[in-house]
Amino acid sequence: MRIQVLSVALVTLGAMLACSAPPGDDGAVGGSASISGQTCTNGYYTQPAANGVYYATDFGCSIAADGSHYTDPGDNCIPACLSTAQQSICAGMSGPDCEDAVTWYSADAARFGCMARLRVTNPANGKVAILAALDYGPGCSVEDNVDHAVLDMSQRAIEYLFGEEEGSTDRASVDVVAVASDTPLGPVTATTQDAGAADSATTPPPPTPDAGAADTATTPDAAAACPVLTFPSGISLQTYPDATTSATYADHLSAGQTAPLCFIDTNNLLDPVANTTYDLTVNVATHFELEELVGTEVSEGYGHFVLVSPPAVASLEAFRESLDVPVTINSGFRSPKHQEAVCEGICGDPLGCAGTCANNSRHLWGDAFDLPLSFYTTADENLACTVGFKFAYLEAGTHLHIDQNPAYATCVTE
Numbered sequence: 001m002r003i004q005v006l007s008v009a010l011v012t013l014g015a016m017l018a019c020s021a022p023p024g025d026d027g028a029v030g031g032s033a034s035i036s037g038q039t040c041t042n043g044y045y046t047q048p049a050a051n052g053v054y055y056a057t058d059f060g061c062s063i064a065a066d067g068s069h070y071t072d073p074g075d076n077c078i079p080a081c082l083s084t085a086q087q088s089i090c091a092g093m094s095g096p097d098c099e100d101a102v103t104w105y106s107a108d109a110a111r112f113g114c115m116a117r118l119r120v121t122n123p124a125n126g127k128v129a130i131l132a133a134l135d136y137g138p139g140c141s142v143e144d145n146v147d148h149a150v151l152d153m154s155q156r157a158i159e160y161l162f163g164e165e166e167g168s169t170d171r172a173s174v175d176v177v178a179v180a181s182d183t184p185l186g187p188v189t190a191t192t193q194d195a196g197a198a199d200s201a202t203t204p205p206p207p208t209p210d211a212g213a214a215d216t217a218t219t220p221d222a223a224a225a226c227p228v229l230t231f232p233s234g235i236s237l238q239t240y241p242d243a244t245t246s247a248t249y250a251d252h253l254s255a256g257q258t259a260p261l262c263f264i265d266t267n268n269l270l271d272p273v274a275n276t277t278y279d280l281t282v283n284v285a286t287h288f289e290l291e292e293l294v295g296t297e298v299s300e301g302y303g304h305f306v307l308v309s310p311p312a313v314a315s316l317e318a319f320r321e322s323l324d325v326p327v328t329i330n331s332g333f334r335s336p337k338h339q340e341a342v343c344e345g346i347c348g349d350p351l352g353c354a355g356t357c358a359n360n361s362r363h364l365w366g367d368a369f370d371l372p373l374s375f376y377t378t379a380d381e382n383l384a385c386t387v388g389f390k391f392a393y394l395e396a397g398t399h400l401h402i403d404q405n406p407a408y409a410t411c412v413t414e
Helices: 095-102 140-146 155-162 243-247 290-299 310-323 336-347 378-386
Strands: 005-007 053-059 069-071 117-121 128-133 150-154 173-179 186-188 228-230 236-241 262-265 269-271 276-278 283-285 368-371 391-395 399-403
Touching: 053 155, 117 150, 128 155, 140 150, 150 155, 186 228, 283 290, 283 310, 310 368, 310 378, 310 399, 378 391, 378 399
Parallel strands: 005 069, 053 150
Antiparallel strands: 053 173, 117 128, 117 173, 128 186, 228 236, 236 262, 236 269, 269 276, 368 399, 391 399
């Protein structure tokens, strides 16, 4: 069994302190990049740098651009803000699963508050990423050593902003600004800049829409509130809002669940990082094309707005590599309308029947795959759990269903 895991050694003590208990609130505001004269409260400084300049360091668990997992021997990967995160983006997840799922996160919750969104800029190259304050840290001793405010962030964020690891003594500066709590996480590209920004020379022009198509929502300007997804193959895809598709989820939501707002548009597969437009045959992992994962949705005419989870694709690729045999996909993403048609065909009720067709199938969320009968074995079911899926089900004597349902902290098999 070959599962790619990349262990990253930390270069600062800050990461070892990142998961300690949160400090008390001393009400301090203001401050400067220097921490001279500040009071260390329960192991952390709490005053934001007045000039917004921090030294960047890395810590924790996250998923790399190629789908591999960063693990951290100096950190338990259980963020101090986990209970807060479990109320929103990490519902039902364990600590390491939460860090993997969020990927774009920082510490410094002592300064900014748990789950604050931070706009982090590397002034040397202009790269920008939005991170969630998921943890506390670094410890006061780290900042004392350099007499400067320090921002711990995920290895994925460091990789994107700098291209290499950074420690506090490297004095790699970033500019940090708190932004709205609903700002999408991840890289901020030319297509997600504020309207009116003077960057039109570097902003790729929108593709010409099909004649008569009412798809204005898929232009780059409309994508400003939607994230760019990076897949294990290294490609990135802009997502777009589509209110019509979001509305179809109304009858398929669990308690407390909200409908997805942003989707991949298979008619407009724009990579804003590479300034390239792809077709459905683009590889999202070494052994899988996007068409394999959304093909039935598109070919059967249900629509062109789809969901595909990069972490699920990474696990699917790990599954295939571990088996070292070709793996085909019977069914991947299914929209609510597609799922309703499946359920009606199976049990006569488009909204699902217990034990035969799920109303809230993970196929609707882009992190589920049905594999052919050749993979209908207990060994394959267990392997799916090993590579990162949360539910593996030998379904109806016809196929193996695997998904990453966040409701399960550990993998469940049936």
